[in-house]
Amino acid sequence: MRPLSNQERAALVSRRAITHVRVIVMRFPLSAVNLGELLGRDWVMGVQWSESQDETVGLATVAVRRNGPAGIVSLSPMVATSPANRGPTGLVEPLLKEGRTFRIDVQTTPSEEPTPGAWQQVFLGRIDDIDAGPEELSFTGRDFAGVFQDVFIETERDYGNNTVGVAVQEVMTAIIGDNVPTGTGPGLHVPVDPMWQLGRYTQERETVHEACQKLAAQLGWELRLRFVDGLGWQLVLQSPERLADEPVWTFGPDDYVELSRVQRRLTDIRNAVEVVYTDINDRDALGNAKRKSVLSTNPTSIAEHGRRYMQVTEASASNINTEVEAQRLADAAIADLSDSALDVEVEVPYVWALEVNDVVRVLPDDVHLDEAVDLAIVSIDPVFTSGTAKMKLQLRGRPSISRSEWKARNARPSTGSSPAERSIQVTAKMKGPDAPSDLQPTATVNGFALAFKPAPTGPAWDSYELHVSTSPGFTPGAATLKAAASATRFEVADLQPGTTHYAVVRGRDAHGNVGPTSEQVALSPRYVEPRFTAPMVTWGVAPLNYDFESQASSSVPPDNWRVEMGIWGADLATTPDSVSGSRALQLQSTDAVIVSQAISVRPGLRYSIDAFAKGTDEALLTMALEWLDATGATISVENFHKMFTAGEPWARYVHAAPAPATARFVRARLSSVMGVAGGTIQIDSVQVDLADIVQEPTLPPPVVHGSWEPYTDNGRGRVTYYKDSTGRVHLEGAITGGTIGTNALTLPARCRPPATRDFAVATSTGYGRVTVTADGVVIVASGSPAWVSLNGVSFRAG
Numbered sequence: 023m024r025p026l027s028n029q030e031r032a033a034l035v036s037r038r039a040i041t042h043v044r045v046i047v048m049r050f051p052l053s054a055v056n057l058g059e060l061l062g063r064d065w066v067m068g069v070q071w072s073e074s075q076d077e078t079v080g081l082a083t084v085a086v087r088r089n090g091p092a093g094i095v096s097l098s099p100m101v102a103t104s105p106a107n108r109g110p111t112g113l114v115e116p117l118l119k120e121g122r123t124f125r126i127d128v129q130t131t132p133s134e135e136p137t138p139g140a141w142q143q144v145f146l147g148r149i150d151d152i153d154a155g156p157e158e159l160s161f162t163g164r165d166f167a168g169v170f171q172d173v174f175i176e177t178e179r180d181y182g183n184n185t186v187g188v189a190v191q192e193v194m195t196a197i198i199g200d201n202v203p204t205g206t207g208p209g210l211h212v213p214v215d216p217m218w219q220l221g222r223y224t225q226e227r228e229t230v231h232e233a234c235q236k237l238a239a240q241l242g243w244e245l246r247l248r249f250v251d252g253l254g255w256q257l258v259l260q261s262p263e264r265l266a267d268e269p270v271w272t273f274g275p276d277d278y279v280e281l282s283r284v285q286r287r288l289t290d291i292r293n294a295v296e297v298v299y300t301d302i303n304d305r306d307a308l309g310n311a312k313r314k315s316v317l318s319t320n321p322t323s324i325a326e327h328g329r330r331y332m333q334v335t336e337a338s339a340s341n342i343n344t345e346v347e348a349q350r351l352a353d354a355a356i357a358d359l360s361d362s363a364l365d366v367e368v369e370v371p372y373v374w375a376l377e378v379n380d381v382v383r384v385l386p387d388d389v390h391l392d393e394a395v396d397l398a399i400v401s402i403d404p405v406f407t408s409g410t411a412k413m414k415l416q417l418r419g420r421p422s423i424s425r426s427e428w429k430a431r432n433a434r435p436s437t438g439s440s441p442a443e444r445s446i447q448v449t450a451k452m453k454g455p456d457a458p459s460d461l462q463p464t465a466t467v468n469g470f471a472l473a474f475k476p477a478p479t480g481p482a483w484d485s486y487e488l489h490v491s492t493s494p495g496f497t498p499g500a501a502t503l504k505a506a507a508s509a510t511r512f513e514v515a516d517l518q519p520g521t522t523h524y525a526v527v528r529g530r531d532a533h534g535n536v537g538p539t540s541e542q543v544a545l546s547p548r549y550v551e552p553r554f555t556a557p558m559v560t561w562g563v564a565p566l567n568y569d570f571e572s573q574a575s576s577s578v579p580p581d582n583w584r585v586e587m588g589i590w591g592a593d594l595a596t597t598p599d600s601v602s603g604s605r606a607l608q609l610q611s612t613d614a615v616i617v618s619q620a621i622s623v624r625p626g627l628r629y630s631i632d633a634f635a636k637g638t639d640e641a642l643l644t645m646a647l648e649w650l651d652a653t654g655a656t657i658s659v660e661n662f663h664k665m666f667t668a669g670e671p672w673a674r675y676v677h678a679a680p681a682p683a684t685a686r687f688v689r690a691r692l693s694s695v696m697g698v699a700g701g702t703i704q705i706d707s708v709q710v711d712l713a714d715i716v717q718e719p720t721l722p723p724p725v726v727h728g729s730w731e732p733y734t735d736n737g738r739g740r741v742t743y744y745k746d747s748t749g750r751v752h753l754e755g756a757i758t759g760g761t762i763g764t765n766a767l768t769l770p771a772r773c774r775p776p777a778t779r780d781f782a783v784a785t786s787t788g789y790g791r792v793t794v795t796a797d798g799v800v801i802v803a804s805g806s807p808a809w810v811s812l813n814g815v816s817f818r819a820g
Contacts, residue, residue, distance in 0.1 A: 023270040025251055038132060039132055041372050043406045044141065045058065070082070070083050070405040075400050081162065083161070118159070124146075173229060174201075176201075179225055189219060212258075242261065244379075246258060263379065266398075268381065270381060280390075286365070287362075294318075297333075298336060301343065301345060320361075336348070365417070373413070377399070380421075400417060401415070402414075454483075455484075458529065463544075466515065468518075469515035472525060476510060480537075484529075485507060486510070487529075492524070563709055588613065606705060608702055609692065613693070615691065625682065629681055640698050642663060643664045645661075647691075713747065723742050729761065740755050754812060756812060762805065777796050
């Protein structure tokens, strides 16, 4: 009940007091128009409004005259020429317009004229509907709490927290502040702290009014617009005074003609109330919160009316998630529902200070009642018309929240659920599960295993996505999606060892909504360790698998080898005809090309390619050192050729070359050309290594120029040359028949001196001189043309 002064109480009790009403419409924020004095005329014909336990937003209807004398002035908003619809500046500003704020004031005084300054505000609302009839115009509006019914929560947000929680009134304030423009609706007033801390939950998309009312209902409290002295109109969160036993007002037979309804009902009695909830403080071995229940009963009511059971089933993610909160809700239900409530309806003179849930006393009329009863106000319906001020009261039991609210929360035990359930369903329909926690990565060969725990609160998960990237702080997307499964453990085995990878996990619900990502974890896939390698495979020589022993499948090349031209299985294959191990590589068509894994090199040093090979007649094998830069692009290729003849056995072939200055990697490159259809080449044990201890074989005889020709008399060998392991070129043999001072032969590019060199050589008449130029030209500068020995010509190749 609103506070009353002694004078106000005396006026309300007086039989001769008169209750006055006025209606104020706010044309502008600071422009109040009194419809009882507008343009010197009282336009108000009747006023009525209502508030009840079932409807926490009140509704008022005001009836006014449509037109003044001679129809000059009209309150119809469609009559733009009416002076009533002109603002202070003369512009068209309809007085009665949807959305305008209006207020109903009353006062009860002994005099026929109202006293200035004694008005009491009893209703504040906004115009929703205007009905401009021919003689009477009426407008209807909800009270100012209806503003929150008109504001929809468009964005899902998280409120509360799972540490110490957040006070429910603070959560309500945050919901209002996040969605309602400042200054649009009433402020929130909480006269008594409910002492309820909310855990983290996701607020679904609904009206602000529904969101706040659901929180209040979970407490067993109510939230409605009330006038608070010193603060004005506030949205008040409070508990009904369920234990109130002193009436605040008394009505006797002199105040009412009759009691229009006096009923008692068994239907609504519930004296055993069970609340089913999820207890976040009691978890199973997997860490999931247990489903539990509490029971509250009224033994006296059970003895009188029998056991009448009701179950309230809270959603799995409800903020009713502890035993204390569940018991409080069950006790509130018992307090509101366990008594056989007398239901009385009566019309009495209007008392502006009375509010819903106030307790009033009704004195007996010796017809319906033979003794006084104290009942709580369920609804108030004041009516002002024809100079009278009456109100219809519905009275029942003790103060409580709406019985309709409890009915809506009642779950049928036979089904375990109710389509009318009104518990907060914080499982979001447009937001996925909360991020998982406790991510535990374990490095594996070429990958990792990642285990994690689902979030203990929030929407239920259906599956999880694993996202992996080499960039920290990356944003998950289609390019980073590595796996998706209904599991809490992932295994990945196709990552690059030695590279740090970063992983996050996020959940999806059954509707496909994606939740927030987990914390990022770093992981480094392991390299292959000796204990994990296949038996019979040599790993100590470059390139890895140089002997072709490791092959995942006969349908693919041996490990670490890649076909660049041709088709594996048709142009290239493995064969058991080998030199070492159990298999060798076989090239069996023209232009078949296969390359090894790249190996890092040091620029300027010599590297060799060393292999065993054999082939059919006129089969040409090209072994090459392919030099690559830091990006893997080809710089140059050093080719070495071998033409096979029929019947040649396995033989070793070794060639070497210095790495170019820009080379960072090298790989073996093998290719074939078949001179005869159906020809084949077998190759095995292909090694690439530093050439410091590798001796090249004698190179093919060079072409002798002009009239010079090889001299092989007296056991002399053919003209040839070779390069030793230190990079020096040696010439051997003798020539004859040419002209002194002419070119005898030309050396290939890799066997030329960095500058011209002169050498003393033996000739048929003594000593002569041979000159080798930087272009590789060998000139017999002096001596006898009968024969000239090339033995002893040796230089460092440039």
